[in-house]
Amino acid sequence: MSVNSKLEAWKALVKGKKAAVIGVGISNRPLIKWLHGLGCVVTAFDKLGEDDPSIVNTKAEFAAEGVTINWSLGEGYMDALSNECFDFVFKTPKMRMDMPEIVAAKDKGAVLLTEMELFIALCPCEIFGITGSDGKTTTTTVVSEILKQAGYKVWIGGNIGTPLLDKVGEMTPSDKVVLELSSFQLLYMSRSVSTAIVTNITPNHLDFHKDYDEYISSKTNMFKYQDALGKVVLNGACDITYNMKDIAPGRVSFFAQDRANTVRNGESPLIGRAYLDGSVLTYEYNGEKTAIIDEKDIFIPGKHNVENYLAAISAVWDYVTVDDIRTVAKEFTGVQHRIEFIRELDGVQYYNSSIDTSPNRTMNTMRALESRGRKGVLIAGGADKKCVYDGLGDAILAVCDRIVLYGSNACFVKDILAKEANGREYTLVELESRDGDVYEFPETREAVRSKFVEAIDEARKMAKPGELVILSSIGTSYDHFRHFEHRGDMFKELVNELE
Numbered sequence: 001m002s003v004n005s006k007l008e009a010w011k012a013l014v015k016g017k018k019a020a021v022i023g024v025g026i027s028n029r030p031l032i033k034w035l036h037g038l039g040c041v042v043t044a045f046d047k048l049g050e051d052d053p054s055i056v057n058t059k060a061e062f063a064a065e066g067v068t069i070n071w072s073l074g075e076g077y078m079d080a081l082s083n084e085c086f087d088f089v090f091k092t093p094k095m096r097m098d099m100p101e102i103v104a105a106k107d108k109g110a111v112l113l114t115e116m117e118l119f120i121a122l123c124p125c126e127i128f129g130i131t132g133s134d135g136k137t138t139t140t141t142v143v144s145e146i147l148k149q150a151g152y153k154v155w156i157g158g159n160i161g162t163p164l165l166d167k168v169g170e171m172t173p174s175d176k177v178v179l180e181l182s183s184f185q186l187l188y189m190s191r192s193v194s195t196a197i198v199t200n201i202t203p204n205h206l207d208f209h210k211d212y213d214e215y216i217s218s219k220t221n222m223f224k225y226q227d228a229l230g231k232v233v234l235n236g237a238c239d240i241t242y243n244m245k246d247i248a249p250g251r252v253s254f255f256a257q258d259r260a261n262t263v264r265n266g267e268s269p270l271i272g273r274a275y276l277d278g279s280v281l282t283y284e285y286n287g288e289k290t291a292i293i294d295e296k297d298i299f300i301p302g303k304h305n306v307e308n309y310l311a312a313i314s315a316v317w318d319y320v321t322v323d324d325i326r327t328v329a330k331e332f333t334g335v336q337h338r339i340e341f342i343r344e345l346d347g348v349q350y351y352n353s354s355i356d357t358s359p360n361r362t363m364n365t366m367r368a369l370e371s372r373g374r375k376g377v378l379i380a381g382g383a384d385k386k387c388v389y390d391g392l393g394d395a396i397l398a399v400c401d402r403i404v405l406y407g408s409n410a411c412f413v414k415d416i417l418a419k420e421a422n423g424r425e426y427t428l429v430e431l432e433s434r435d436g437d438v439y440e441f442p443e444t445r446e447a448v449r450s451k452f453v454e455a456i457d458e459a460r461k462m463a464k465p466g467e468l469v470i471l472s473s474i475g476t477s478y479d480h481f482r483h484f485e486h487r488g489d490m491f492k493e494l495v496n497e498l499e
Contacts, residue, residue, distance in 0.1 A: 004124045007169055015039040020081060023092035024058050027163040031090060031115045033067050034166035042069040049074035081105040088113055093184035116158065119165045120191045125175040128315055129222045131186060132199030134361050135308045139199055140180040141335050142312040145328045150320040152176045158185065183209065183218040192225035197233040197311050201240040202360050203388050216240055226250040233314040236261035255310035257303065272317065274310040281306065283313055293326050300334040302368025337488040339365055342495045347465025350495045354488030356472040358385060359392040365472045366395040376400055376468035377459040381407020381433065382475025392474070393420030402462040406431040406455045409475040429458045433479065448480045449490070456494055
């Protein structure tokens, strides 16, 4: 295996230094172990207290593996950043750099990092990065599956897969890395990936970002530091992503269902473009058009998934064959929590689409189901992200005229259904959603579970043979669950328990 000189330089730099790791979550636990193994003196920071079950379990895990670190926990856990000196500070993605404690650490000379930024800096192989408001996970998975089909060793990470920083020493220059990256991870990023995809941009995560402009700007960090060898794949049908071409330092490709949206800046033959030629997914470059596959032959349904494939095709074109793409398109059955079939019971099919954490995601799901002529019952509800709900009511009622609502954004969903019904009749069952009922808290765990059971029971009563029941949440999971996977996994578990 070739020596990763950047990794070796990092090992020499960090040995004996003091590092603060803020947050002891899924990605930071491997980071802490890795830093400890490199001889770094680590202090773990977390707002959870000493007695929290998660912290107790993590400490036990570390002790069993011989990982000895310092801790700063509970109320005032960030104070140590101001009171002590650290060489490196690793922040969680959902933490702003302008926090007073972070600023204080920076003023003392600390280098501010994230696990993902350091990984990109040390990675020895090509990185494909995918961001956008919708379609990230499916596009990320499709890119990785096509590259695997072509024979590459592929590492998948970011928001999906597993943390990769502690695996960087196992990677070789011929491997490929595929990352799904959120606006949180990209906000302060000053490094770009080799090949970037921006799927689309719609208002999202405005509960975290200062404004929409900051959200949009964060996405551009994934490609604006590229060199001439870099490539960015942009959605030509979205004005915001189309105009990102103006700041791209490397090659630009466009994708869109309509070819006209890929040539808005002229018919340059040196700009790659993927589009639908009739119903056939097509790639065009330097005057040569290649027909790839008819959209009806793609296993996973929906025009939005056609777009996901067009984006993926543009990204991997130089590395794979057309047969590699066709094979994956025909055989890939989709990603968990995205219109995921669970089971059929009493003639009713149950689907899990817990990934639908915004109105736009649910609209895409409804359109995909409508294109297949499906009808049934919707279970929805989650935490609002200050999103736009226009069009949601119309999309839901095209598929589901019976809706069970449970979540803190229920009022927004009710309002848009009433506004866009236009005389269509529908049945709405709203279940009480109490603030503070969180699965992580032992005292409210059963309340969360029993309310989910009630939602499924109500949907089951209303569904008819030949129809579906689908969980499409329209909001984040953070009002009651750890993350959307937790919500989706519980839904699947409860549905599989039905008799």
